[in-house]
Amino acid sequence: MSTEQCSRLDRRFEHLKREGRAAFVTFVTAGDPDMETSLELVRALPKAGADIIELGMPFTDPMADGPAIQRSSLRALANGMTLKRTLDLVRQFREDDPDTPVILMGYYNPIYQYGVSEFIRDGLSAGVDGTIVVDLPPEADHEMCVPALEAGLHFIRLATPTTDDVRLPTVLKNTSGFVYYVSITGITGTASVNAAQVDAAVTRIKRHTDLPVAVGFGIKTPKDVANIASIADGVVVGSAIVNRIQDNLDPDGKPLADLVKNVTEFVHELAQGVQTPK
Amino acid sequence: MPEPNSYRTGPDEDGNFGLYGGRFVAETLMPLILELETAYRQSKKDNAFQEELDYYLKHYVGRPSPLYFAERLTAHLGGAKIYFKRDELNHTGAHKINNCIGQILLAKKMNKTRIIAETGAGQHGVATATVAARFGLPCVVYMGATDIERQKPNVFRMTLLSAEIVPVTSGTGTLKDAMNEALRDWVANVEDTFYIIGTVAGPHPYPALVRDFQSVIGHETKAQILEAEGRLPDELVACIGGGSNAMGLFYPFLDDKDVHIIGVEAGGKGLDTAEHAASLTGGTPGVLHGNRTYLLQDDDGQIIDAHSISAGLDYPGIGPEHAWLKDMKRVEYVSATDSEALDAFQLCTRLEGIIPALEPSHALAEVIKRAPKMSADKIIVMNLCGRGDKDIFTVAEALGQTI
Secondary structure: OOOHHHHHHHHHHHHHHHHOOOEEEEEEEOOOOOHHHHHHHHHHHHHHOOOEEEEEOOOOOOOOOOHHHHHHHHHHHHOOOOHHHHHHHHHHHHHHOOOOOEEEEEOHHHHHHHOHHHHHHHHHHHOOOEEEEOOOOHHHOOOOHHHHHHHOOEEOEEEOOOOOOOOHHHHHHOOOOOEEEEOOOOOOOOOOOOHHHHHHHHHHHHOOOOOOEEEEOOOOOHHHHHHHHOOOOEEEEOHHHHHHHHHOEOOOOOEOOOHHHHHHHHHHHHHHHHOOOO | OOOOOOOOOOOOOOOEEOOEEEEEOOOOOHHHHHHHHHHHHHHHHOHHHHHHHHHHHHHHHOOOOOEEEOHHHHHHHOOOEEEEEOHHHOHHHEOHHHHHHHHHHHHHHOOOOEEEEEEOOOHHHHHHHHHHHHHOOOEEEEEEHHHHHHOHHHHHHHHHOOOEEEEEOOOOOOHHHHHHHHHHHHHHOOOOEEEOOOOOOOOOOHHHHHHHHHOHHHHHHHHHHHHHHOOOOOEEEEEEOOOHHHHHHHHHHOOOOOOEEEEEEEEEOOOOOOOOOOHHHHOEEEEEOEEEEEEOEOOOOOEOOOOOOOHHHOOOOOOHHHHHHHHOOOEEEEEEEHHHHHHHHHHHHHHHOOOEOHHHHHHHHHHHHHHHHOOOOOEEEEEOOEEHHHHHHHHHHHOOOOO
């Protein structure tokens, strides 16, 4: 792949490798709690320490996510978020930030309704670098993965503890950008990560691929981040950040005045975990 | 699309019925559904498995269920002869148990030690809790918090059967959310848990597997109508939520071209309102719960809540094989409203002394529309897939009575 987008993600990982540290990947749901606050928050994330921004595309039925992320999706949808507006958010973010990679994470149905080729085209033009579509396993690569790769949009795949050595090559075959290792068998925001198990899994995956391996699910504290940063190329925190957003809403779900400040302070604390060189 | 030689060859090896079906699940579940598919394929060739299944269907479920000539209803409507396939006489009072027996035998074969299920009205939950009790396995049933409130008798039955009921408040707290929660449980408990899905939906192989376990309905019907009338029926009618009782009745007849087949969806307060559950006649293709099928959704691909007086039809999707049969025009899909179903419920109770569930009351509403226009030598078979005891509170409320 040769497009600017793809090299943006590759460049970021190469740069971090030279610095000798892991990437800090922050997840928030696009449009949570509303478009305006969300844009302000996403714009503030790189300065707070996010190396890569993962944005959730809201969906009513996020089967692989826990209550925190499901509620964030429903908050965004209640305030009028759509896939089209998620792309608008990325476009506006890109006006000020040409460097921070943006990954869209979500479920297939909203993309399917938008139109796969239209989504790939509009995503690239908005400045999206890659996508994670939870319910598109390798068996469904013809749906979106292959056209995305052909167009120059990274298709980042999840590998899980149930992905054994026999299946791993199938999962990695069309993966690009990085491999997202799901550290637990479970949904987002529930069980806590076990560093020893993750270490073994990352080693196993690296035997099959040269791509960077980022780890997510169950990473909640600066200490968790530091632990995983010492064994993986990237650390993803989602539910813990999304919970901070929820903590900064009034009883009617409106953002409190300090929401962006409080959430970015938390992100900054978490980001300290990747500052120590490996 | 050209007419296929057979309508009974699906799904293909990736679980597709034409455009529909497939395996749209998170990677964590992928190895599990592949393992289930292997076990299921083996079971189809395994005589001992099939004999065990037949044994339980006969001695525990009470099969075959009768095919009953509804004489007074026929006379009242003054047209085609109407037969009921009496699956409401099964143990636990509905067709759901045909599938649950099959799946729990598979669970046993796969050495799974824990059962989970989703339920809407509670019929599938009760059937699952029943077989779990019979085979001594712990069982967790996910049920929308709103459904728990309106289906108290079934909740109590499941508790007596020692199932654990988990109220689902996430999302909108209905059947679709119960299915989300069951999938989340499965993702977190992949080693020991078997997920008994209650309808012909979900990722491959569930739509095919549930259809095959429910096909006993159609196979029996075929033999019984040949014995009673010496020929196949002119029409088959069944209600559709996810579509398992209908698929079970229809499947053995799909290649009998002279049999007209009709599926009846829940029209709720009418297809011109926002409150219905008719995914085929009022929805569009999309991807949810592991399969591509017709869904109730908005332009942005967000799922819209279904509505029906019958909690068992209250689902915004539909089995993928039905979606394919609709596009192929092999099956005609129509809908009946809440009030048409209520009228049919009362008519059947009065004339035949059978209290039908609100689900097959939708099928009956369609029979009531069709039979009078047909001549007396025509035959309709309707799947009376559940009994109405569970619905008496809902019906009383709809009729403005207190019990």
